[in-house]
Structure formats: structure tokens, C-alpha cells
Amino acid sequence: MKKPIITFARWGNYTIAFKTLFEQLGLEVIPPEKTTSETIAEGVKISPEMYCFPLKVTLGNIIPSLKKGADTVFMVQNVGGSCRQRYYGVVQEKVLKEAGHNINFLDFRATPKDIYKKIKEVTGASFWQILRAFRFSLRKLRLIEKIEKRAQFYRPREIKRGATDKILQESFLKIEELKEEKDFPKLRKEILKSLSEIEIEKDKKPPRVALIGEIYTVCDPDINFDLESKLGKEGIEVYREMDLTYHVKKLIFPWKDWIIQRKINPYLKSTVGGHGRDAIYEMLHYVKEDFDGIIHLLPFGCMPEVTVRPILEKIHLESGIPFLSLSLDEQVAEAGINTRLEAFVDVVRNHYHNKKQS
Amino acid sequence: MTIGIPKALIYWKQPLFWETFFRELNFKVLLSPLTNKEIVEAGVKSSDPENCFSTKVFFGHLLWLDGKCDWIFVPRLKTNSEKLEYCPKFFGLPDLSKILVKTPILTETFDYRKEPFKKTLGKLGKKLGKEKKEVEKALERTFLREEQAKKKEEKDFFKKVQSKKKKIVLISHQYNLYDDYINLKIKEKLEKLEAEPIFIEEVPTSEIQNPIRQLADQIQNWPKFHWEFGKEIMEKIQGILNYDLAGAIEISSFQCGCDAVLKEFVEREFKQNKIPFLYLLIDEHTGEAGLQTRLEAFIDTLH
Numbered sequence: 001m002k003k004p005i006i007t008f009a010r011w012g013n014y015t016i017a018f019k020t021l022f023e024q025l026g027l028e029v030i031p032p033e034k035t036t037s038e039t040i041a042e043g044v045k046i047s048p049e050m051y052c053f054p055l056k057v058t059l060g061n062i063i064p065s066l067k068k069g070a071d072t073v074f075m076v077q078n079v080g081g082s083c084r085q086r087y088y089g090v091v092q093e094k095v096l097k098e099a100g101h102n103i104n105f106l107d108f109r110a111t112p113k114d115i116y117k118k119i120k121e122v123t124g125a126s127f128w129q130i131l132r133a134f135r136f137s138l139r140k141l142r143l144i145e146k147i148e149k150r151a152q153f154y155r156p157r158e159i160k161r162g163a164t165d166k167i168l169q170e171s172f173l174k175i176e177e178l179k180e181e182k183d184f185p186k187l188r189k190e191i192l193k194s195l196s197e198i199e200i201e202k203d204k205k206p207p208r209v210a211l212i213g214e215i216y217t218v219c220d221p222d223i224n225f226d227l228e229s230k231l232g233k234e235g236i237e238v239y240r241e242m243d244l245t246y247h248v249k250k251l252i253f254p255w256k257d258w259i260i261q262r263k264i265n266p267y268l269k270s271t272v273g274g275h276g277r278d279a280i281y282e283m284l285h286y287v288k289e290d291f292d293g294i295i296h297l298l299p300f301g302c303m304p305e306v307t308v309r310p311i312l313e314k315i316h317l318e319s320g321i322p323f324l325s326l327s328l329d330e331q332v333a334e335a336g337i338n339t340r341l342e343a344f345v346d347v348v349r350n351h352y353h354n355k356k357q358s
Numbered sequence: 359m360t361i362g363i364p365k366a367l368i369y370w371k372q373p374l375f376w377e378t379f380f381r382e383l384n385f386k387v388l389l390s391p392l393t394n395k396e397i398v399e400a401g402v403k404s405s406d407p408e409n410c411f412s413t414k415v416f417f418g419h420l421l422w423l424d425g426k427c428d429w430i431f432v433p434r435l436k437t438n439s440e441k442l443e444y445c446p447k448f449f450g451l452p453d454l455s456k457i458l459v460k461t462p463i464l465t466e467t468f469d470y471r472k473e474p475f476k477k478t479l480g481k482l483g484k485k486l487g488k489e490k491k492e493v494e495k496a497l498e499r500t501f502l503r504e505e506q507a508k509k510k511e512e513k514d515f516f517k518k519v520q521s522k523k524k525k526i527v528l529i530s531h532q533y534n535l536y537d538d539y540i541n542l543k544i545k546e547k548l549e550k551l552e553a554e555p556i557f558i559e560e561v562p563t564s565e566i567q568n569p570i571r572q573l574a575d576q577i578q579n580w581p582k583f584h585w586e587f588g589k590e591i592m593e594k595i596q597g598i599l600n601y602d603l604a605g606a607i608e609i610s611s612f613q614c615g616c617d618a619v620l621k622e623f624v625e626r627e628f629k630q631n632k633i634p635f636l637y638l639l640i641d642e643h644t645g646e647a648g649l650q651t652r653l654e655a656f657i658d659t660l661h
Contacts, residue, residue, distance in 0.1 A: 050610075050618035050639075083446060087619045090581040094622060268453045270434055270467065273446035303615040306408045307450045314457055327408060 004104060004122060007032055007070035009058040012220035013148065014244055016176045017141035022074075023179075024133035025123045030070040032061035035222035039064065044330050046099045048091065053299035053329045054216045055088055057223060059095070066096075072104045072122075083274040083304055136181045143188055145243050147171055148228075150195050152239065155232025157200035165229055167194050207352035210286040211240040212279045212312075213297035214305050217328055218242050224297055224326075225334050227341075234345050239291070241282055242275065267311050274304030283315050292355070293322040293348040300329035322347045359486075360386040361464065362427035364419035366393065367412055368435060368448065370532040376431065378503050379479075382496035383488055388427045390419040393539035397422055402642050404458060411611035411641045412533055413447055415540060420455055429464040430455065436469040442586040445616050512562045523554040524604035524660055529595070529624055531587060531617075532559055534609050540640060541609055542649050551657045553604070561594040580623040588620055595627050604660045605634040612641035634660055 006022050010032035022029045033039050035057060043060025062073055073096070075089040089107030096103055108118045119130055147168060154164040171191045178187055209231055217223050218240060228238045250256045260281040261271075267280055283294055296312060298305035309325060316323035324344045326337065361380050363369060369376065369389075377387045390397070393415055401418025423430050432452045435444045452465040466482040468475065476497065483493035519525070526548060534541055535557045548555040583589045606628045610617035621637065628635040636656045638649070 048618050048622055050613070050615075050621075052615070052618075084615055084619055086584065087581060091619065091622055094626070268450060270436065270449045270453075272450045276450070301408050301613050301615060303446050306406055307447055307454070309406050309408075310454055310457055311450075 003028060004072035005030060005070045006072050006074060007062055007065040008074040010035060010061040011058075011216065011244075012222065013144050013172055014141060014219070016172060017137045017144060019176070020140050021133055021137035024136055025119065025125050025130065027123055030065040030068050032058075033064040035061060035220070040330050046095050048095070050301070051091065052084055052302055053223075055084075055091065056330065058088070059092055062092075062096075063101075066101050066103065071102070072106060075105065075107050077107055077109055083302075085274070132181070136184070139181075139184055140175055140178075141244060143175060143191070144172070145245055147191060147195060148243075150192075152228060152232065152237060154195065154198050154200060155229065156206040156235045156237045157202070157204050159199045159201065161233065163198050164195075164232070167198065171195075206235050206237045207292040207348050208237045208239060209293040209295060209348055210282065210291050211238060211295050211297060212242070212282045212286075213275075213295075214299060214302050215242050215244075215247060215275055217297040217299055219244070223328060225337050227295070227297070230338075230341060231345070236293075236345065236348065239286070242278065247275075267315070268308065272304045272307045274302070276304030276308045279305060279308050280311055280315070283312055287315065287319045287321055290355075291321065292352045293324070293344065295344070296323065296325040298325070298327055300327040300332075322351050359429070360388050360427040362388045362390070362423035362430045362461070364416060364423060364430070364432070365390045366419040366537070367416040367533050368433060368451070370536050371435070371444075372504075373532075373536070374504050374507055375500055376433075378500045379496055380431070382499050383483070383486065383492060385486070388423065390422045393419070393537050395539075398539070398642055408613060410447065410613040410615070412531070412540075412614065413451075414642070415537075416451070417455075417458060420459055424459040424461050427461065430459065430461050431464045434465055434467045436467060437471050438586045439470055439475070440586065440589070441470055442589060443584050444586060447615075508562075511560055512564075515556070515560045515562055518554055518556050518560075519601050521554045523552055524657070525554045525556060525601065526605045526607060526660075527556050527558055527595075527598055527603055528607050528609065529558045529591060530609040531614075534611060534640070535559055540611070542640070542644060542646050544607075544609070544638075544649070544653070547650060547653055548657075551653065553657060556598070558591060558594050558598070561597050579626070583620075585616055587616070591620065592623065592627070595624065599627075599631055599633075603633050605636065605656065607636045607638060607656070609638045609640060612639055 005028045007030050008018055008022070011018070015031060019029055019031050039060035040057055041060070042063050043056040043058070047056045047059050066073075073092070075092060077086050077089045089105065093103075093105040093107065096105070106118060106122065108114050116130065119125070123130075125133070151164050151168050158164050171194070174187060174191065178184060211218050211227065219242065221228065228240070231238050257271075257277070260277050263284060264277055264280045268277065271277055279296065286294055294316070296305070296309070298309075312323065312325070315321075322344065324340065326340070363376055363380075377389060380387050397418035398415055399418070400421045401414040401416065404421060405414045405417045420430065420432075432455045434452050435448045437443050452463055455463050464482075464485065466478055466485070468478050476494070479497060480490050480493055483490065528535060528544065530541075536559075538545070545555050580592050583592070608621060608624055610621065625635055625637070634656070636652070638652070
């Protein structure tokens with residue numbers, strides 16, 4: 001059998017970890033193209049008109065690497081309960097084949113057994129090799145998430161503008177280039193040290209804004225127009241609980257869902273698919289923690305997030321916390337988002353100062 | 359005591375059932391009127407702009423009922439008897455309704471995965487202060503009525519299928535097919551153009567069983583849907599393909615997330631069988647004249 005050349009769906013900085021996973025499994029990988037307006041346009045061209053935005057974006061990322069010679073696409077289905085994500089695999093396979101790409105589509109359900117079986121079949125790797133590959137990519141993933149969170153803290157406090165982002169980008173490059181697992185601890189130490197060497201105003205207490213909403217748009221800086229960095233440079237500390245580890249933890253330990261349901265019972269008594277409940281839970285949490293603003297991100301027409309949005313608006317009216325909901329799709333322009341963000345930042349600052357005075 | 363039932367969305371899933379059931383339990387039932395311009399406008403104004411058109415219409419009906427009755431009945435439909443899920447937007451409807459209207463909302467979660475239908479109805483009866491026996495009796499009589507209506511529908515279907523006119527199958531959800539304001543009287547329009555419209559909903563379940571179902575298992579070229587309507591519509595399409603069809607029209611409401619998935623496979627099914635296929639998207643801005651032109655053009659292409 002010919003060895004497959006793999007490509008997969010792009011997802012922000014996590015792409016680095018996914019790439020490592022496939023490389024460590026001994027597969028040839030052509031990573032998906034970076035998201036730009038061109039790739040989005042390409043994805044939109046062949047995808048169903050009314051489908052949600054992430055499908056179009058990931059499709060656009062995959063197509064260039066297919067042109068470069070990749071012949072197998074990896075896709076996980078059934079990540080988010082009753083939402084449309086479940087059908088990404090089948091629909092993408094269908095439209096890619098109709099567009100004339102002769103590909104092999106590996107669409108697997110997110111159960112460990114299923115994933116293991118499929119990987120074994122494709123790679124022929126031993127159990128230990130698979131385990132090692134998963135461990136290595138997981139360690140990379142954790143480090144990526146960690147430095148993303150650190151950067152949220154450093155950005156509003158940095159003395160030299162843009163210093164954090166510079167180090168962050170360098171670190172991502174270093175993580176991507178790392179091939180041997182035994183060098184990982186050294187690199188981790190080095191990256192964390194370089195981050196802690198950024199000059200900051202230690203006693204500053206900047207206004208705090210939380211990001212909630214759909215996991216893909218919240219975690220991918222290419223899709224949300226680098227929202228975190230933009231807010232950070234305006235002197236606002238950004239918080240975000242939603243990331244891949246959070247999602248995986250929820251898949252493994254279902255009781256997190258039960259706790260969430262208990263907390264949001266006065267507002268919503270059922271799941272609505274995806275991360276609908278989490279958005280309400282997080283918003284209630286941030287209101288309690290006395291945050292200065294909340295930004296809700298969603299792809300245009302995302303079913304769970306649209307369903308819970310009236311509830312989020314109700315919480316916003318009850319508590320008076322500044323709230324901004326941004327729907328993202330191929331027609332949204334960066335300039336429009338910037339204007340809305342600027343206005344929102346003013347509201348947040350006002351809220352913050354009023355709170356301080358009283 | 360008056361119970362209000364919005365005549366939209368969930369109502370059309372079981373049109374006779376809920377009103378008969380509450381009447382049998384000796385409650386007055388107030389149905390909202392057929393959809394009209396005021397209702398649509400009220401719904402569009404009060405709901406989230408990105409919500410699907412059908413949900414917006416539902417909220418319009420809800421607002422019409424507000425203040426006119428003691429309870430408004432909005433069930434939380436989660437899974438049906440085959441343990442397949444309803445549209446995820448139904449899950450949150452009672453909670454969203456509570457935000458919108460002042461009249462108390464009467465609700466109960468119908469989830470076959472957790473408990474049988476009868477038990478849930480018993481719980482609902484308890485909320486209304488009715489004994490278990492009364493509920494069971496009412497339920498029996500309701501089922502009887504429903505069955506009669508279904509039989510009549512089945513007879514109609516076979517009559518329609520025998521017709522010599524151009525048979526056109528209309529594919530959509532019940533709440534789009536039966537609401538004449540929403541689908542802009544598409545049935546009437548087609549009849550005027552001398553075609554015989556058949557709703558996919560009308561295909562009796564007896565048609566999809568036995569040989570066809572087995573066949574479907576063998577060469578099923580659509581994914582295993584976890585939505586009840588997905589499975590139902592795809593299977594019924596298999597049933598109706600046995601008859602000589604002139605064309606097929608799919609109607610979906612704007613921003614319907616589920617239809618975005620479903621459309622891909624419905625379209626492929628008809629294309630493979632070389633049956634002309636027309637896809638119509640409806641929302642509050644859809645004009646009657648535009649639809650008329652498209653329908654006429656579509657009918658002209660058929661032979």
C-alpha cells in the first residue's frame with residue numbers, strides 16, 4: 001500500500017500540535033494552509049451556502065494542501081453533541097469529491113477506541129509509538145495553551161508595546177520545529193523564562209474582559225481577527241476558559257456538564273448542543289467575579305450559540321455588564337470589527353472607572 | 359382554565375394531538391390563528407436576528423397568545439420514539455419563551471431515552487391537577503382521532519399518486535408545508551399550474567417499510583442522521599421514488615441549520631435519479647411574484 005500523505009483541519013495555534021502528532025506517527029504531512037481571505041474565499045466557493053462558517057474555513061485550508069499533493073484528510077466528527085459539526089466529515093468529503101479531488105477521507109468518531117483503530121490501520125505503528133506520539137503532541141498542546149494564557153496576562157502590562165506578541169510568535173515557531181521529545185523540557189523552560197523576562201508594570205490592575213462562545217472562533221486568532229492581542233494592546237486583560245483541553249476534559253469527565261446544568265438551571269433547563277450551556281455558565285461566572293465586559297464570539301448562524309444569545313442578553317440586562325456579540329463569517333470585514341471593538345473598549349473603560357470611583 | 363397553543367413549529371409535528379388531548383382533559387384550548395403578516399412582523403422584531411425564520415414565526419404566535427390565556431403550552435421535544443433527536447433549537451424553546459412573554463409557560467420534557475411518552479404525559483397531567491386515569495383515557499381517545507385522520511390522509515395519497523397530472527413532490531418540514539402564509543400558498547400555485555403537489559409528509563409509513571427499507575440499508579448513500587426528520591425525509595424519498603415523479607421542490611426556511619446538511623443529500627438523491635430539482639429559500643422578505651416566476655419556469659422545464 002502506498003503511504004498516505006495527510007492533511008487535516010486547521011485550528012489556530014493547535015495546528016502545531018496536530019502536525020506533530022501525525023509526524024510522530026511516521027506519516028507524511030502537508031499541513032493546511034494558514035487562514036487568509038483567499039483560502040476562505042476558496043472554501044466558500046465549493047461549500048453549501050447555508051452551512052456554518054468553520055466548515056467553509058477548514059475546507060479552504062485543506063484545498064491548497066490537496067493541490068500540493070496530499071491525498072488523505074483527517075476529520076473528527078461528533079465533537080459537540082447535537083450540532084452540525086457531526087456532519088462536517090460527510091459534507092466535506094462530498095463537496096471535495098464533487099469538486100474533482102480524488103481523496104481518501106478519514107472521518108472518525110471521537111472515542112479513543114475508534115481513533116486508535118483507525119490510526120493503527122493507516123500507519124501500522126506500534127502501540128507504544130502511538131502512545132508516544134499522543135503524549136508528545138499533548139505536551140506541546142499544553143505548552144501552547146499555557147503560553148497563550150500567560151500572554152493574556154502580560155499584554156496589558158507590558159512596557160514595550162508588542163514585546164509579548166513577538167516572543168509568543170517566536171515560541172510557536174520553536175515549538176513547531178522541535179522534533180525530539182527529549183528536548184522538550186529544555187525548550188519549555190526556555191520559553192517560559194523568556195516570557196517572564198518581559199518588562200511589565202507589576203502593580204497595574206487593568207480592566208478585565210472575558211471571551212465566551214463557540215470554541216473554534218474563540219480559540220483561532222486567524223478567524224477572530226486576533227481579538228486577544230488587539231484587546232491586550234488596548235490595555236485590557238483578556239480571560240478565556242474555552243480551549244481544547246477544556247473540551248477534551250469535558251468529554252472524558254461528564255460530571256462537569258452536570259455541574260454546569262445545575263448552575264444555569266434558572267436560565268436554561270436543557271442542553272442545546274455544542275457549547276451553548278457553557279456560554280451561559282461562563283457568563284454567570286464572570287458576572288460573579290465582577291468582570292468589566294464580555295465578548296461573545298460565534299460563527300454566523302451557529303445553532304447553539306444563537307439559541308442561547310437571548311439568554312446571555314438577559315443576563316447582560318440584569319447585571320449591567322458590558323456585552324458585545326460578534327458573528328463572524330466570510331462577509332465580515334476587519335474594519336467593521338475594529339470599529340465595534342473600539343466602541344466596546346470605551347464602554348468597558350467607563351464601566352471600570354465608574355466602579356473604581358464608587 | 360385556558361391553554362394556549364402557538365400554531366407554529368412544534369404544533370405541526372402533531373397537528374391534532376395536543377389540542378385534542380387538552381380538550382379531552384376538559385380544558386379550553388386557544389389556538390393562535392393561521393400565520394399572518396402581523397404575527398410574522400412581531401416575531402421578527404422580538405427574536406434574535408440570526409435565528410431561523412420558522413423560530414421567528416413561532417415567537418410571533420407566542421406573542422399573539424400573550425395575555426389571552428392562563429397557560430401557554432410549549433413542550434420541550436428532545437427525542438422521538440425512535441430515540442432520534444429533534445432540532446436542537448426545540449430544546450431551548452420553553453426557556454426562550456419564558457423570556458419573551460409574561461403568561462406562564464406550561465412545559466414538560468419529552469425524552470424517550472429517559473422515560474416513555476405516557477409517563478411524561480402523566481407528569482404533565484399532574485401539573486394540571488389531573489388524575490392518572492383521566493390522562494390515560496384522554497390519551498386513548500386522542501390516539502383514536504389521530505389514527506382516523508391518518509387513514510384519510512393515506513387514502514388521499516394513493517388517489518394523488520394515480521393522477522395523470524405532473525406529480526411534484528414538495529420536501530420540507532411540516533411547519534413549512536402546512537403553513538400557507540409561510541410557503542406563500544405554494545400548493546395552490548402548483549395546482550393552478552396544473553401540477554399535482556404531493557407533500558413528502560403525506561407518504562404513508564407503510565410505503566417506506568419492507569423491501570425499500572432493506573434496500574436502503576444496503577446502498578445507503580446518506581449519513582446516519584441523528585435527527586428524526588433527516589431519517590424520515592430520506593426514507594420517504596426512497597418510498598416516493600417508486601412512483602413516476604415529474605419534479606421535486608425543496609423548501610427551507612432561511613438560516614435553518616439542519617436543512618443546510620439535509621439539502622446536500624436530498625439534492626443528490628434526485629440528481630442521481632434524474633429528476634429535476636428546485637431549491638427554494640423562504641424568509642420574511644420572500645415575495646410572491648418572485649416565487650410565481652420561478653415556479654412557472656420550473657414547470658415549463660418539466661416534461
